Structure formats: structure tokens, C-alpha cells
Amino acid sequence: MTCSPWPKGKKLVHLDLKGAPPRVEHLHRLIELLSQLGADGLLVEYEDMFPYESGLQLLQATAQPAYSREEVLSMQEFAKSRGLEVIPLVQTFGHMEFVLKHRSMWHLREVPHCVGTLNPHKEEGVELVMEMLRQVVSLHPGLSTLHIGADEVYLLGEGEDSKGWLSSPGHSVEQLFLSHVTKVAKAIKETWPHLTIIMWDDMMRSMSQDTLKASGLVGLVQPMLWDYTPNLDVDKTVSLLEKYCSAGMSDLWAASSFKGSTSVYTCVTCTQRHVDNHLQWLKVSASLSAAINLRGIAITGWQRYDHLSVLCELMPVAVPSLAACIQTLVYGEFSSEAHNKVTETLGISSVEVEAMERTSAGETLFPGSGLAELIVELSRLLNSEDLRFFESNMYMRGWFSPHHQRQKIVNPLMAMQLHSQASVYLETLEKKVEALKKEMVDLYPAATTQEWIEEHVSPVMAPLQRLTEDVQACLKEMVP
Incomplete structure (x- = not known):
């Protein structure tokens, strides 16, 4: 029709x-x-x-x-x-x-x-x-x-x-x-x-x-x-x-x-x-x-x-x-x-x-376009399989299982590899979150920024942060 x-x-x-x-x-x-x-x-x-x-x-x-x-x-x-x-x-x-x-x-x-x-x-x-x-x-x-x-x-x-x-x-x-x-x-x-x-x-x-x-x-x-x-x-x-x-x-x-x-x-x-x-x-x-x-x-x-x-x-x-x-x-x-x-x-x-x-670097862009770009970038990262399923990747399941963590006996080389991967993701996320905060401050009250981060970013970042802390704790037991 x-x-x-x-x-x-x-x-x-x-x-x-x-x-x-x-x-x-x-x-x-x-x-x-x-x-x-x-x-x-x-x-x-x-x-x-x-x-x-x-x-x-x-x-x-x-x-x-x-x-x-x-x-x-x-x-x-x-x-x-x-x-x-x-x-x-x-x-x-x-x-x-x-x-x-x-x-x-x-x-x-x-x-x-x-x-x-x-x-x-x-x-x-x-x-x-x-x-x-x-x-x-x-x-x-x-x-x-x-x-x-x-x-x-x-x-x-x-x-x-x-x-x-x-x-x-x-x-x-x-x-x-x-x-x-x-x-x-x-x-x-x-x-x-x-x-x-x-x-x-x-x-x-x-x-x-x-x-x-x-x-x-x-x-x-x-x-x-x-x-x-x-x-x-x-x-x-x-x-x-x-x-x-x-x-x-x-x-x-x-x-x-x-x-x-x-x-x-x-x-x-x-x-x-x-x-x-x-x-x-x-x-x-x-x-x-x-x-x-x-x-x-x-x-x-x-x-x-x-x-x-x-x-x-x-x-x-x-x-x-x-x-x-x-x-x-x-x-x-x-x-x-x-x-x-x-x-x-x-x-x-x-x-x-x-x-x-x-298509333009001037002021003709729609209001909030910078924030829109950042949200798209951040969402893509947060939803990437590598990040979202980090806790079930090969290294985690093979060398840093709940059993390993409880025993605090790990392969230091593999644990350090995990720590390095998680740290890179955390650093990338933290940079994007800081950029997001700068964009949001002019558009929304602080409570909105906090809520958005707690809803979308924190559930992904928190396990990574815990992981880096747990790896460090295990490495202290294994590496002089």
C-alpha cells in the first residue's frame, strides 16, 4: 500500500x-x-x-x-x-x-x-x-x-x-x-x-x-x-x-x-x-x-x-x-x-x-551526538563476547577455576596472562567511562550518569576487578 x-x-x-x-x-x-x-x-x-x-x-x-x-x-x-x-x-x-x-x-x-x-x-x-x-x-x-x-x-x-x-x-x-x-x-x-x-x-x-x-x-x-x-x-x-x-x-x-x-x-x-x-x-x-x-x-x-x-x-x-x-x-x-x-x-x-x-565537524550536529557515539562504542565493548564471557574463557576455566582460587595454587604464568588481559579491558573501560562522564555532565544531572554506569558498566567491570584482586592474592602464594 x-x-x-x-x-x-x-x-x-x-x-x-x-x-x-x-x-x-x-x-x-x-x-x-x-x-x-x-x-x-x-x-x-x-x-x-x-x-x-x-x-x-x-x-x-x-x-x-x-x-x-x-x-x-x-x-x-x-x-x-x-x-x-x-x-x-x-x-x-x-x-x-x-x-x-x-x-x-x-x-x-x-x-x-x-x-x-x-x-x-x-x-x-x-x-x-x-x-x-x-x-x-x-x-x-x-x-x-x-x-x-x-x-x-x-x-x-x-x-x-x-x-x-x-x-x-x-x-x-x-x-x-x-x-x-x-x-x-x-x-x-x-x-x-x-x-x-x-x-x-x-x-x-x-x-x-x-x-x-x-x-x-x-x-x-x-x-x-x-x-x-x-x-x-x-x-x-x-x-x-x-x-x-x-x-x-x-x-x-x-x-x-x-x-x-x-x-x-x-x-x-x-x-x-x-x-x-x-x-x-x-x-x-x-x-x-x-x-x-x-x-x-x-x-x-x-x-x-x-x-x-x-x-x-x-x-x-x-x-x-x-x-x-x-x-x-x-x-x-x-x-x-x-x-x-x-x-x-x-x-x-x-x-x-x-x-x-x-559528516561535519561543526555545530550542525544534533544535540548529544558526542554522547551517542560514546554510548555506541561502550555498548559494543560491553557486549563483546571476549568481555561478557571473560569468566568462561579457556584460561579462566583451565587455570583459574573456583578450585584453583580456593586452594590458592595456580600456574603463575597463566594467572599473570589472565591478570594482564583483565587489566587491559579494565583500563579501556575506565577511559571510556571517564569520556562518557565528561559528555554527560552538560546534558544530564550527576544522578543519571551514576545510574547509567551502574546499570550498564558496573556489572561487567566488577567481576574483572575482583578477578585482578584474586589473581594477585594467588600469585602472592606462588611467586617469591
């Missing part, structure tokens, strides 16, 4: 700030680039980086300072000056880990062991959500659209309050979900009648048209259907969007992905995977009936799968993927023109970050 460019509607880029929050100067450089590439807006998920005040101050990040009020405003003003709308995303039901992890909020969980899901029966929970929204909306002057999340509301219906509610005839988990979201949406409309409300669609996918029609949500919210897979099922997605439309929700959004959806710990982005996802979404948009008003697409870039999971790819290694995805939507395909636009704008030879080489 030949597709047209993305139809009328916004192309939003998702900035997930719940991990590796960029310094504001770096954010500005990213926004500048996004405007050049053809984005129309930002979907900003602040989470614990928002400067919550008063009783909500405990929600602010502690690993690094949250953005200040001035920084949040300057980001919006800069985006606006480049023609980009800013839409904040505030979770109001599921994925509330950053709120419900705090001891003083534990009583608001649906079940004690699920940190993400809010108990929908406690009025205090709705008041909490509304106060979060009030603070966010007040710090976004001129705001016209708000995203209230509501995806992946795990274990809903399993709390004691919910079990009691569900025991009444005619009550279902579907209705439980819909009643909370409707309550929040109505409260938003009463407070800010002009606001358009977007929400994730996944909790409604299995609901019937009649259930949705009767929910009270029609006319209050615009569902955003997300699918980040390269082999997205076009027919299934079209029929789902048509179902929402038939239920009275004709204003709909799509959500694709440019990073953060391959695996929970992915470190380097594969551009082709994400371009394929966008090609599928173009097929979806070309197949929709005229009754559907596709308001736009959010190109998501998850930084963590949830607040308590590890970091996904950092933004710099995903910039080529993001640029390629936007251009795929602009051209309706990833044509040679789209490819050239990306490589020329970014000053690189390939849209795959693992294969890119600089």
Missing part, C-alpha cells in the same frame, strides 16, 4: 522526564531540532521532575532537583517561539508509582503490593489527583490540552474496597475503571471548561460499544490508541478506532514510538524498528473512515517502562530514530528524500546510530 503523508493533525513528540531528565539548555537544543524536523508539539510527562508545592512537595525527585518553576516556564516559552504546543501528561489512575511509593500515600493504593494503581473508592485519591492537575495547569499559561494517562491500571478490582463494590449486582471492573476516569474528567471540565482531555485507550480496548456509550465519557475525553510494535496489526487497529468512533468518540489520537519500547533495558536504539512502526501507522491512517477525526499522533520516547524500572535508551542515541520517524510521517514513507533530510539535518552518514559517522 502506498501511503499519503500523515493527515491533518499534530505530530507530538513525547518527552518522558521520569528518568534521565535533560538539563534545560539541552532541552532547548532538542526543541530547536524538533521544530526543524517538522514536529508540532510536545507531550511532556514530568512525573517527579515537576516542581510540586505545599503538601505535594514530597513528590519531587530526590536523586536530582526537580525543574524549577522558571525552568518549566522557559521550556514552554521556547517551544512556543518555535511553533510547538506543549501538552502536559499527568497520570491520574495507573502508573502512579512516583506518588504511591511514598509511605504517607500507601493507604491510597488499590492493593498494598501494587505501587502504580490508585484506589478509586477513596475521595482523598481524587482530591490528590485534582491538586496535582491544578498545580500543573496553573504552571502552563494558555494551556488548551491535557493528557490524563489512565493506562495499565494493574490489579484494578482486587482491593478490598473494590471487592465490596463489585459484589453489588451489575457492577464490573470495566465500570469501576470508567467511573473513576469519568469523575476525574468531569472535575477537570468543571474547573477548566476550555481544556481538551486526552487519555490512553488500552483499558477500554475490550469494552463493548454499548459500555463505552453508557459510560459518560463520550464528549469528555479523546482516546489515544498506542501501539509501538514494528508489525502493528493494521486491520485490528483500524477496527478498534472505528469502534471508539461508533461509540461517539470520533476525536481520536494515535501513539507510536521512537525509543523506549524494544525492551526494558535497551541501551542503543534500532531506527528501522521504529520506522517500521510508523509505516504501519500510516497504513492505519489511510484506512480510516471519514467519520474519524484523527487529531494527531504522539511519537513516544519512554525513558523508563515505569517509575521503578531501569533506564531505557538515553535521548541522544535515539535522535536519529526520532528524526527518521518524523520524516516518515512527513513524506508518507521512508524515502530517499526523507533519509537525506535526516542525515543532512543531523550531519551524519546513517540513520542507524550504530553505523552513523559524522
Whole structure:
């Protein structure tokens, strides 16, 4: 199928700030680039980086300072000056880990062991959500659209309050979900009648048209259907969007992905995977009936799968993927023109970050390109078989087994060979890590650098360091 460019509607880029929050100067450089590439807006998920005040101050990040009020405003003003709308995303039901992890909020969980899901029966929970929204909306002057999340509301219906509610005839988990979201949406409309409300669609996918029609949500919210897979099922997605439309929700959004959806710990982005996802979404948009008003697409870039999971790819290694995805939507395909636009704008030879080489030494390079190059180099080294399987190589298994180490009787010549190999790897890693730290300091807070190194480098370096110490200890017993 030949597709047209993305139809009328916004192309939003998702900035997930719940991990590796960029310094504001770096954010500005990213926004500048996004405007050049053809984005129309930002979907900003602040989470614990928002400067919550008063009783909500405990929600602010502690690993690094949250953005200040001035920084949040300057980001919006800069985006606006480049023609980009800013839409904040505030979770109001599921994925509330950053709120419900705090001891003083534990009583608001649906079940004690699920940190993400809010108990929908406690009025205090709705008041909490509304106060979060009030603070966010007040710090976004001129705001016209708000995203209230509501995806992946795990274990809903399993709390004691919910079990009691569900025991009444005619009550279902579907209705439980819909009643909370409707309550929040109505409260938003009463407070800010002009606001358009977007929400994730996944909790409604299995609901019937009649259930949705009767929910009270029609006319209050615009569902955003997300699918980040390269082999997205076009027919299934079209029929789902048509179902929402038939239920009275004709204003709909799509959500694709440019990073953060391959695996929970992915470190380097594969551009082709994400371009394929966008090609599928173009097929979806070309197949929709005229009754559907596709308001736009959010190109998501998850930084963590949830607040308590590890970091996904950092933004710099995903910039080529993001640029390629936007251009795929602009051209309706990833044509040679789209490819050239990306490589020329970014000053690189390939849209795959693992294969890119600089074509310019000047300032036209994309923000964070130096860090992207280092991460690719370091990842290649960390994943090399020689390094990753060092403990099972011939010398280790043959001359420095656990038995040898316990007995402290080794062949000194072989042990010295092992020590030398391990020391070379350690020295190489240490040099690259120092270079990485220098690049990261301008882009991210120190906590991000530390976390990235602890996640990716330390698990490989620590066994090598132990090995060099163990070899030295054995050699002391064997060599005069």
C-alpha cells in the first residue's frame, strides 16, 4: 500500500522526564531540532521532575532537583517561539508509582503490593489527583490540552474496597475503571471548561460499544490508541478506532514510538524498528473512515517502562530514530528524500546510530551526538563476547577455576596472562567511562550518569576487578 503523508493533525513528540531528565539548555537544543524536523508539539510527562508545592512537595525527585518553576516556564516559552504546543501528561489512575511509593500515600493504593494503581473508592485519591492537575495547569499559561494517562491500571478490582463494590449486582471492573476516569474528567471540565482531555485507550480496548456509550465519557475525553510494535496489526487497529468512533468518540489520537519500547533495558536504539512502526501507522491512517477525526499522533520516547524500572535508551542515541520517524510521517514513507533530510539535518552518514559517522565537524550536529557515539562504542565493548564471557574463557576455566582460587595454587604464568588481559579491558573501560562522564555532565544531572554506569558498566567491570584482586592474592602464594 502506498501511503499519503500523515493527515491533518499534530505530530507530538513525547518527552518522558521520569528518568534521565535533560538539563534545560539541552532541552532547548532538542526543541530547536524538533521544530526543524517538522514536529508540532510536545507531550511532556514530568512525573517527579515537576516542581510540586505545599503538601505535594514530597513528590519531587530526590536523586536530582526537580525543574524549577522558571525552568518549566522557559521550556514552554521556547517551544512556543518555535511553533510547538506543549501538552502536559499527568497520570491520574495507573502508573502512579512516583506518588504511591511514598509511605504517607500507601493507604491510597488499590492493593498494598501494587505501587502504580490508585484506589478509586477513596475521595482523598481524587482530591490528590485534582491538586496535582491544578498545580500543573496553573504552571502552563494558555494551556488548551491535557493528557490524563489512565493506562495499565494493574490489579484494578482486587482491593478490598473494590471487592465490596463489585459484589453489588451489575457492577464490573470495566465500570469501576470508567467511573473513576469519568469523575476525574468531569472535575477537570468543571474547573477548566476550555481544556481538551486526552487519555490512553488500552483499558477500554475490550469494552463493548454499548459500555463505552453508557459510560459518560463520550464528549469528555479523546482516546489515544498506542501501539509501538514494528508489525502493528493494521486491520485490528483500524477496527478498534472505528469502534471508539461508533461509540461517539470520533476525536481520536494515535501513539507510536521512537525509543523506549524494544525492551526494558535497551541501551542503543534500532531506527528501522521504529520506522517500521510508523509505516504501519500510516497504513492505519489511510484506512480510516471519514467519520474519524484523527487529531494527531504522539511519537513516544519512554525513558523508563515505569517509575521503578531501569533506564531505557538515553535521548541522544535515539535522535536519529526520532528524526527518521518524523520524516516518515512527513513524506508518507521512508524515502530517499526523507533519509537525506535526516542525515543532512543531523550531519551524519546513517540513520542507524550504530553505523552513523559524522559528516561535519561543526555545530550542525544534533544535540548529544558526542554522547551517542560514546554510548555506541561502550555498548559494543560491553557486549563483546571476549568481555561478557571473560569468566568462561579457556584460561579462566583451565587455570583459574573456583578450585584453583580456593586452594590458592595456580600456574603463575597463566594467572599473570589472565591478570594482564583483565587489566587491559579494565583500563579501556575506565577511559571510556571517564569520556562518557565528561559528555554527560552538560546534558544530564550527576544522578543519571551514576545510574547509567551502574546499570550498564558496573556489572561487567566488577567481576574483572575482583578477578585482578584474586589473581594477585594467588600469585602472592606462588611467586617469591
